[in-house]
Amino acid sequence: MIKVSEALAIVAENSSNMPVQRIPVRKALGYILAETLYSPIDMPPFRQSAMDGYAFIHSEKHQYDVISTSQAGDHSNIKLNENEAVRIFTGAFVPKNADTVVMQEHVLANKDSILIAAMPPQFSNIRNKGEQIAKEEVVFEANTLITPAAIGFLACLGITEITVYKKPKVAILVTGNELVKPGKKLPKGKIYESNSVMLEAALQTIGINKTKVYKVKDNLKATKKALKGILEKYDVVLISGGISVGDYDFVKDALLANGVEELFYKINQKPGKPMFFGSKKDTLVFALPGNPASSLTNFYIYVYPAIKNRMGFSDIHLPKLVRKLNDPITNTTGKTLFLKALYDETNVTILDGQASSMLNTFAIANSLLIVPDDVEGLKKGQLVTLLPIN
Numbered sequence: 001m002i003k004v005s006e007a008l009a010i011v012a013e014n015s016s017n018m019p020v021q022r023i024p025v026r027k028a029l030g031y032i033l034a035e036t037l038y039s040p041i042d043m044p045p046f047r048q049s050a051m052d053g054y055a056f057i058h059s060e061k062h063q064y065d066v067i068s069t070s071q072a073g074d075h076s077n078i079k080l081n082e083n084e085a086v087r088i089f090t091g092a093f094v095p096k097n098a099d100t101v102v103m104q105e106h107v108l109a110n111k112d113s114i115l116i117a118a119m120p121p122q123f124s125n126i127r128n129k130g131e132q133i134a135k136e137e138v139v140f141e142a143n144t145l146i147t148p149a150a151i152g153f154l155a156c157l158g159i160t161e162i163t164v165y166k167k168p169k170v171a172i173l174v175t176g177n178e179l180v181k182p183g184k185k186l187p188k189g190k191i192y193e194s195n196s197v198m199l200e201a202a203l204q205t206i207g208i209n210k211t212k213v214y215k216v217k218d219n220l221k222a223t224k225k226a227l228k229g230i231l232e233k234y235d236v237v238l239i240s241g242g243i244s245v246g247d248y249d250f251v252k253d254a255l256l257a258n259g260v261e262e263l264f265y266k267i268n269q270k271p272g273k274p275m276f277f278g279s280k281k282d283t284l285v286f287a288l289p290g291n292p293a294s295s296l297t298n299f300y301i302y303v304y305p306a307i308k309n310r311m312g313f314s315d316i317h318l319p320k321l322v323r324k325l326n327d328p329i330t331n332t333t334g335k336t337l338f339l340k341a342l343y344d345e346t347n348v349t350i351l352d353g354q355a356s357s358m359l360n361t362f363a364i365a366n367s368l369l370i371v372p373d374d375v376e377g378l379k380k381g382q383l384v385t386l387l388p389i390n
Contacts, residue, residue: 001266001267001268001273002264002266002267002268003267003268003336003373004267004268004269004301004336004373006264007264007267007277007302008301008302008305008317010263010264010277011277011302011305011306012305012306012309012316014263014277014279014284014306015284015305015306015307015309015310016282016309016310017034017165017309017310017311017312018165018166018167018168018235018310018311018312019165019166020034020163020164020165020166021163021164021165021166022161022162022163023161023162023164024160024161025151025154025155025159025160025161025162026151026155028146028151028162028164029146029147029148029151030145030146030167030207030209031145031146031164031165031167031207031311032143032144032145032146032164032165032311032312032313033140033141033142033143033144033145033146033162033163033164033312034142034143034163034164034165034312035142035162035163036138036140036141036142037138037139037140037154037159037162038136038137038138038139039133039134039135039136039137039138039139039157040135040157040158040159041135041157041158042129042130042133042134042135043130043131043132043133043156043157044127044128044129044130044131044132045129046075046093046094046129047093047094047126047127047128047129048090048091048092048093048094048126048127049070049088049089049090049091049092049094049101049125049126049127050090050101050125050126050127051090051101051103051104051125052088052089052090052103052104053088053101053102053103053104053106053107053125054066054085054086054087054088054101054102054104054107054109054114054116055070055080055085055086055088055094055095055098055100055101055126056080056084056085056086056098056100056101056102057080057081057082057084057097057098057099057100058099058100058122058123059082061082061083062115062116062117062119063083063113063114063115063116064083064084064085064113064114064116065083065084065085065112065113066084066085066086066087066109066112066113066114067080067084067085067086068086068087069086069087069088070086070087070088070089070092070093070094070095071089071092072089072090072091072092073092074092074093075093076093076095077096078095078096079095079096079097080095080097080098085114086098088101094126098126099122099123099126100120100121100122100123100124100125100126101120101124101125101126102116102118102119102120102124102125103120103125106118106119106120133157139153139154139157139159143312143313143314145313146162146164164312165310165311165312167207167208167311168208168234168235168236168307168310168311169210169233169234169235169236170203170208170211170212170234170235170236170237170238170307171211171212171213171214171230171233171234171236171237171238172195172196172199172200172211172212172213172214172237172238172239172240173213173214173215173216173226173227173230173237173238173239173240174193174195174196174213174214174215174216174239174240174241175215175216175217175218175223175239175240175241175242175250175251175290176193176218176240176241176242176290177217177218178190178191179191179192179193179215180192180193181193182194182197193215194292194359195240195241195288195290195292195295196213196215196240198292198295198296198359199211199238199240199288199295199296199299200213202296202299202300202304203307206304206307206308206311207311208307212234214226214230218242218249218250219250220250220253220254223242223250223251223254224250224254224257224258227254227255227258227260228258231258231259231260231280231283231285234283235282235283235284235310236283236284236285236286236303236306236307236310237283237284237285237286238286238288238299238303239251239276239285239286239287239288240288240290240295241288241289241290242287242290243274243275243276243287243288243289243290244274244289244290245274251276251287252265252276252287255276255278255285255287258280259280260278260279260280260285261278261279261280262276262277262278263277263278263279264276264277265277268334268335268336268373269335269336269337269338269373270333270335270336270337270338270356271289271291271293271294271297271338271354271355271356272288272289272294272295272297272298272301272338272356273289273294273335274289274294275287275288275289275298275302277302284306284310286298286302286303286306288303289356291356291357292356292357292358292359292362293340293354293355293356293357293358293359293362294356296359296362297338297368300318300368300387300389301338301368301387304316304317304318305317305318318387318388318389319387319388320385320386320387321343321367321385321386321387321388322383322384322385322386323343323344323346323347323348323383323384323386324346324347324348324381324382324383324384325347325348325350325378325379325380325381325382325383325384326347326348326349326350326380327349327350327380328377328378328379328380329350329371329377329378330376330377331371331373331375331376331377331378332376333373334373335373336370336371336372336373337369337370337371338368338369338370339351339354339368339369339371340353340354340361340362340365340367340368340369341365341366341367341368341369341386342364342365342366342367343366343367343386343388348367348369348384348386350369351364351365365389366388366389366390367386367387367388367389367390368386368387368389369384369385369386370384370385370386370387371384
């Protein structure tokens, strides 16, 4: 059994980046950039009006003759004299020697001339060439997450394809003779299977939207057979249940029989002690506890950073916050505790229902509070570390 810090280090060391691929920008949402991008153009590529109004050469005059119109998409070589103006619209080309745009609300206009009622400062309401980004300037550094705004920015620069890290293909294998699919009649002695849908939802929070769920009965032959095919097809395999030391826990033996290298088994923590982490070639395997709260806890602590590392994220772990404890905590276990909690701007409260089987309080928790294995007690008002999960 190893410490939490040791387990985290082993996971990080063994979860290397996925290969890269070239994909269309419009399909890149949620991917991580695998290259540094440089702008192929100035943005704006020319001086643009920031307003609907009139472009002119700034002076002490207030009356100007309107000699032409500049709409968005137009381009002309108009040269203004000091007493002349051009009717202009947002995004339109500003004539070369015009230095100011007055918004139309501040103008009294007739067919051929304008009177500026409120003179703007010189250089107002003009977007200069390259104001947003200059040609060959860095658009995004490698390892940037592609968001909707990033896609829009790349498109406005004319970039249509980028190189990103592939998203890992993830499979979930659920074990347990006692499990029944939600929606079906629940026989005596059975429980509804919830871990697969819970883990699928958790994966979606980090951009893994497609997963395949497999189910297997609690026997060694069936588990070995199921894992043989899964290990050949997927980059990350999550297994729910069957990893403890009971008579019907066959997962570890089935993994070893399929050539999975054991990197660690069992962690000095509560909940979530019985967890196996291993690898076969480039496939990572997490055999998670069957108890739902334990399974989800270990997802956040170990699976979450491993998959983010594979996807190319720079920051792979949940962020850490510090808050004041509302109630004292006793830890006589000698284990690291991960406690379901609710925090606000200043304080954190431990929730009831900390048992590894209970999801009811997990469902309303917004954090996991960490009690280190060498801390036997924490006092009310003491500063503690927690991991936000919302």
